[in-house]
Amino acid sequence: MKPSLYESEHPVSPSPSTIPPTSTPDRVPAPLVQQRLPWLHAFWKFSRPHTIIGTSLSVLGLYLIATGPDLVALSSTLPALLLALLACLSGNIYIVGLNQLEDVAIDRINKPTLPLASGEFSQRMGLGIVTIAGILALVISLSQGWFLFATVGLSLLIGTAYSLPPIRLKRFPFWASLCILVVRGAIVNLGLFLHFHQLHPRFPEVIPPAVWALTLFVLGFTFAIAIFKDIPDMEGDRQYNIATLTLSMGAASVFNLARGVLTISYLSMIVAGAVGLPTVNSGLLVISHSVALALLWFWSLRVDVQDQAAIAQFYQFIWKLFFLEYLLFPAACLWG
Numbered sequence: 001m002k003p004s005l006y007e008s009e010h011p012v013s014p015s016p017s018t019i020p021p022t023s024t025p026d027r028v029p030a031p032l033v034q035q036r037l038p039w040l041h042a043f044w045k046f047s048r049p050h051t052i053i054g055t056s057l058s059v060l061g062l063y064l065i066a067t068g069p070d071l072v073a074l075s076s077t078l079p080a081l082l083l084a085l086l087a088c089l090s091g092n093i094y095i096v097g098l099n100q101l102e103d104v105a106i107d108r109i110n111k112p113t114l115p116l117a118s119g120e121f122s123q124r125m126g127l128g129i130v131t132i133a134g135i136l137a138l139v140i141s142l143s144q145g146w147f148l149f150a151t152v153g154l155s156l157l158i159g160t161a162y163s164l165p166p167i168r169l170k171r172f173p174f175w176a177s178l179c180i181l182v183v184r185g186a187i188v189n190l191g192l193f194l195h196f197h198q199l200h201p202r203f204p205e206v207i208p209p210a211v212w213a214l215t216l217f218v219l220g221f222t223f224a225i226a227i228f229k230d231i232p233d234m235e236g237d238r239q240y241n242i243a244t245l246t247l248s249m250g251a252a253s254v255f256n257l258a259r260g261v262l263t264i265s266y267l268s269m270i271v272a273g274a275v276g277l278p279t280v281n282s283g284l285l286v287i288s289h290s291v292a293l294a295l296l297w298f299w300s301l302r303v304d305v306q307d308q309a310a311i312a313q314f315y316q317f318i319w320k321l322f323f324l325e326y327l328l329f330p331a332a333c334l335w336g
Contacts, residue, residue: 042120045113046129048096050319054326055092058188059085061326065211065333066196073200080199083144084192090137091152095159097130099170102163110233147198151191155183173245177226185219203279210280210336213272214329220265221322228258231305232312251305259300262318266293279336288328292321 034041063081067073100107100116107117115121121129134156141152161167162179169175193211197203230244231251246254266289273285296318303314 038120042115043129046097046100046115046121046126047093050316051092051096052089053323054319055088056085057323057326059088059192061330062189062192062211063196064330065214066193066202067200068202069334070200070202073202077196077199080144080196083140084148084195087137087140087144087148087152088192090133090140091156091159094130094134094137094156095163097126097133098160099163101126101130102165102168145195145198147191147195151187151195154187154191158183158187173227173248177223180226181219181222184222186215189215189218208279210277210329210333213269213277213280214325217265217269217325217329220261220268221325224258224261224265225318225322227254227261228315228318231255232308232315251311255300255303255305255311258318259296262296262321263293266290266296273332277336279333281332281335284335285329285332288332292324292328296321 059081063077063084067077100114101123104116104123107114112118116123116126137152137156138149141149158179162169162176169179189211190207193207227245230246231254233244233246245257249257269289270286270293273280273282273289276282277285299314299317303310305311
């Protein structure tokens with residue numbers, strides 16, 4: 001399946017054949033939240049937790065880059081951070097939720113534990129959540145200024161075109177990847193920085209070199225995620241005739257291409273750190289990205305592309321590296 005614009009970004013659920021039957025005597029008990037608050041647990045799955053983590057870290061990371069280590073600025077702009085976070089998370093839920101509404105049949109093959117595919121949520125329930133989330137995202141972002149409204153509004157617009165017929169850009173590998181690159185790579189990083197920087201300007205440039213460096217890095221990273229995400233979803237994509245690079249090039253070729261793009265992204269950031277980015281701690285940037293690149297290659301060389309479980313685990317690892325970037329880069333900026 002083609003995941004949503006934010007969900008390109010998703011760990012893979014097991015296929016029905018790998019899910020242990022409910023009658024198994026030694027079955028692991030369900031988590032407490034699932035037992036006591038089943039609706040909340042289903043909503044958490046519906047929101048696609050990895051995308052929630054990624055969005056939250058990107059908002060926080062760009063806020064710290066924009067405001068810097070000034071405690072007075074941090075305390076005075078904290079309400080703006082929380083509102084921006086709420087707007088972006090609402091937009092996130094709208095995008096991944098809309099994708100699930102349109103892909104129920106495919107999700108029953110690729111991700112059968114999602115609430116709509118499993119029947120935990122009805123179509124009406126899913127539509128209601130998506131509608132409320134979209135309205136909330138637009139209203140909150142508009143109340144906070146044009147930069148945030150443009151960031152959220154453009155993301156929702158592209159996310160809608162990505163999933164919803166008759167446009168449904170996710171059907172086409174090039175346009176699907178481009179949508180993900182534009183939103184995760186450019187709109188989120190540049191838009192959020194501009195929004196937070198107007199609250200507490202501390203750079204002479206409209207967009208400083210450090211933010212451009214992060215944006216270019218994330219562009220490369222999201223491209224790798226965009227092409228890698230289809231490897232675990234081959235079966236559902238094949239059955240529903242969804243064109244992907246994996247189906248046309250083969251899993252091994254796409255795996256190597258994604259790893260190559262990630263390698264170039266890390267090497268570029270290492271070179272930028274060695275040359276010297278203004279207001280960025282070069283030593284921290286070079287060392288942290290060198291270690292991350294080494295871990296990427298160490299794990300990738302151990303992956304059997306024919307083993308779906310290994311592919312799924314490596315895909316989750318790539319997402320963890322993505323999360324890590326929004327911790328490492330802001331830290332290098334704060335200690336620059």
